[in-house]
Amino acid sequence: MRRFMRPGPASRPSPERPRTPGRPGNLPAELNRFIGRDDELAVLVRQLESARLVTLTGLGGVGKSRLARQGAAILQDRFCEGVWLVELASLREPHLLDHAVAEALALADHSGRPVRAALCDHLAGRELLLVLDGYEHLVDACADLTAELLRRAPALRVLAAGRRPLGIPGESVRPLLPMNAADATALFADRAASVVAGFAVEPSNEAAVAELCERLDGIPLALELAAGRLRALSVDQVLHRLDDRFRLLTGNARGTPPRHQTLRTAIGWSHELCTPEERLLWARLSVFAGQFDLEAAEYVCSGPELPADELLDVIAELVAQSVLMRVETTAGVRYRMLDTVRAYGAGWLDATHDGDRLRRRHRDWYLGLATWCELDWFSSRQAEIAARIEAELPNLRVALEQSLESAGDTHLGQYLAGTLWFYWVGCGRLSEGRHWLDRALELESDHDDARLKALWVAGYVAVLQGDTVGALGALQECRDEAERTGNATAAAYALHRTGCLALVCDDMPRAEELLRGALIRYREIGELNSNVLMGQVELAMAVAFQGRLADAVRLCEDVLEVCEDHGERWTLAYAQFVLAFAAWSRGDGGRARALLEECLAIDHTFHDLLGAVLAIELLALVTLGEGDAEEAAVLQGAAGRIWPSVGLPLFGSRYYNQPHALCEEQARERLGAERYERCLRAGARLDLDTTVARILRPAGQVPAQRRTVRITPPTTNEPAASPSVSGGETAG
DSSP states (O other): OOOOOOOOGGGSSOSOOOOOTTOSBOOOOOSSOOOSOHHHHHHHHHHHHHOSEEEEEOOTTSSHHHHHHHHHHHHGGGSTTOEEEEEOTTOOOGGGHHHHHHHHTTOOOOSOOOHHHHHHHHHTTOOOEEEEESOGGGHHHHHHHHHHHHHHOTTOEEEEEESSOOOOTTEEEEEOOOOOHHHHHHHHHHHHHHHSTTOOOOTTTHHHHHHHHHHTTTOHHHHHHHHHGGGTSOHHHHHHTGGGHHHHOBOOOTTOOGGGSBHHHHHHHHHHTSOHHHHHHHHHHTTOOSEEOHHHHHHHHOBTTBOGGGHHHHHHHHHHTTSSEEEEETTEEEEEOOHHHHHHHHHHHHHHTOHHHHHHHHHHHHHHHHHHHHHHTSSTTHHHHHHHHHHHHHHHHHHHHHHHHSTTOHHHHHHHHHHTHHHHHHTTOHHHHHHHHHHHHTSOOSOHHHHHHHHHHHHHHHHHTTOHHHHHHHHHHHHHHHHHHTOHHHHHHHHHHHHHHHHHTTOHHHHHHHHHHHHHHHHHHTOOSHHHHHHHHHHHHHHHHTTOHHHHHHHHHHHHHHHHHHTOOHHHHHHHHHHHHHHHHTTOHHHHHHHHHHHHHHHHHHTOHHHHHHHHHHHHHHHHHTTOHHHHHHHHHHHHHHGGGTSSGGGGOHHHHHHHHHHHHHHHHHHOHHHHHHHHHHHHTOOHHHHHHHHTOOGGGSOTTOOOOOOOOOOTTSOOOOOOHHHHHOOO
16 A cells, blocks of 8 residues: 655645546546635645544635645545545435445445445545545534544545534544635635736725725635625725625625525525524624633623523534634633624624623623723733733723713713723823723713713823823813812822823923822822822922932832832833933933833833833933944934824923934934934834834843943933823823
8 A cells, every 4th residue: 555655845735736637536626726825735735644534624615625625636646546525515414425425436336235334345445535525514424424434444534624523533623714814815816807807906906905805804705705796896895885795795606506605605504503502692792893701701691591601512612613713812712703703693683682782791791891900900910901901902892882872871981981091091092092082071971970080081191192282171171070079089180180281291390289289189088009100200200300300219219119019010111211311311321221121121011102102212312322323313213103103292392302302413413414314214114013122132132332422411400301201101
C-alpha cells in the first residue's frame, strides 16, 4: 500500500487542478476560481496527513464545501484509489445513507448482502479519501457509518464538511471562520467582474467594497450573492439595502444547491436543525452586539422556557452547530454571533413579541456592569477593567441607545453615559463620550442625580477637548442644580472640574483655589477614588506652574503613596508626569526620563491618549536636553499626529505650550529649519504604538552616549513646561 506522503510545495494553495486522467475518483472540476484561504488550505492539507478523520465545521455559506473540494483536489494524486465525493445535502432519509455512499463510490454489489457490509469489504484494502459534504442533518447516521468504515478500512481517510462535528473518536475538527478582509475583497471583486465586465476595486469604490465585505461578515455565499446584484445595482446601492439582507441576497443560478440560492435559506437551514430551545436562545441572543460572556447570557436570556442552569448546554450546542463562535480572550471564554446570524435571530425574536423585554434586560445587565466597573476602577484591576469595557463597548452602545430612545428611560442613559467617565477619559474615547453625553443631556429627565452626573462628566470632557464655552456651561449648570437640590457629591465634582477649566485657561491662582476647595469637599463627604487623587495631582500642576516645585512634589508624593496602597495606576501616571516636570525643571534629566517612560507605559496600557501625548511632549524636551535634537523633533511630530484625536493641542494654554515652544525653538536652531521640518514630518508618520515602542526601547538599545545638555527652563514664577495631570485626569 502506498505511503501517504507529506504535502510538498505543490500542495500549497493553487488554482483548481483537474483530476488526473485515468485516476479513480469522482471529484468534479470547479466552474470558477478558488479565491484566498491560503492559510486554511495549508492547515487542512497538513491535518489530513496526520489524522484519518478531519471535519470542517462552520456556518452555512462560509465556504466549507469549496475548501474541502479544493483540499481534496490538491491531494487526489496521493491516494492510489483517488478521491470520492459524497454530497449529502439533498438526502433526507438516514436509512439511505449507506446507499448514497455506495452510489458515489460506483459500487455495484448484487450479492444481496447489506450495503454496509459491501462498503466495508470494498474499502477494506483501499487507500482513498472519502469526502462527506453536507451531512449535518444526518449527523448520527453519518457518525455511525464513518466510525465503522474507519475501523474496517485502515488506509481510508475521511474529510467531512458540515455545520457541526461528527463527534466520534479520532476526529480532528477544523472550524472554518469567515474570510479575512483581504480575501473577502478579492472574492467579491472576482465574482463581480464575472457579472459586470471590467469591474475592479479602485479608489472610487474601495471604501464601499470594504464596508460591504465587513457588513456581510466575510461570508463567501453572501459576498457571491451580493456580487450577483451588481447586474442591476451599484456597490453603494447594495450597501444601502443591506438592512434587509435576506430579501436582497438571493440568486437563482442553475446548478446551485437549493440551500445556497438565498442567504435566508443558508442560515435558515441551520435554524431548522436546531431544537426549540436552541432556536429560542438564538433569537434571544440576538439582542447582544459583539462579544458576550456566559454570565450575561444567563441573566438576559434565561426564563421558564430556558432555565439559567441549563443555558450552558444550549449554548454549547449552538457553538457545535456554528451558530455561535467561541472566542478565547484575556477575560476568559466569550461568544459572538456574526451579524448575519444575529439578524436572522432578531427576526424570530420580533415574531415572539418578546423583543422589548429582552432588550430591557440587556440594558439592565450593562448598566450593572458599568456601575461595578466604575467602583472597581479605583483598584489594582484598572487594566482589566479597561480591557473589559473595551470588549463590551458594542453592547454598551446598544444599552445607551436603548435607554435614550425609550420613553421614561432617559435618566438611565444619562446615568450610563456619566458612569463611563473612566473609559471616555482614561481610555482615549473623549469624542465618543462627548457624543453620548451631549445626546443624553439634550433630553429631559426627572432624575436630578443622573443628570447632574452626566453634566459634570460632560463638562470635564469638554475641558480636555479645549471647549471652554461648552465646559463652562455644563459645569455652571451642574453647580447651580447641585446646590439647589442639596447634592453634595455633584457640587464637589462640579467645583473640581471648574478648577480644571481654570488650570487649562492659565488662571493658576483661581485653579489652585477651586481645586483646594474641591478637595476639602471630598474629605467632608468621605469621597476617595481616582478622581479625588487626580484633583490633588491637578492642584500640584497649578502649584508647579506658579513656581512652587517643592509643594508640587509633596502633593504628588502623597498621591503616589495612596496609589500604591490601592493598586491605582492611572492617576499614578499623572503624578509621575508632574514629578518628571519638577525633575526636569531642576536639571535632573535622567530622573525626568525614568518617570516619563513609566508614565508613558501606563498611559499606553490604558490607551489614554491625553496622558500619552503629554508625556511625549515633555520627553521631546528631555531628549533635546540629552543632545539629540533630531529625535526631539521626531517626537514632536509624533505628538502632533496624536493631538487631533484628543482635542485642542496643549489646550491652547501658554503654560502647557511652553515646553513645546522651548523644544521647537532650540531644536530648530540646532538643526536648521529644513532639517527640523524633515524630522517633524518623519515623526508625523509614526502611529502611537510605534512611537511608544521607539521611546521604550530595551535598555541595551539605548544610545550609550546619552548626556544632559542644560536647557534653561522658564523662571520659577513663569509658566512652566509640562503636561497637566488635569488634562489626563478626566475621569470623574
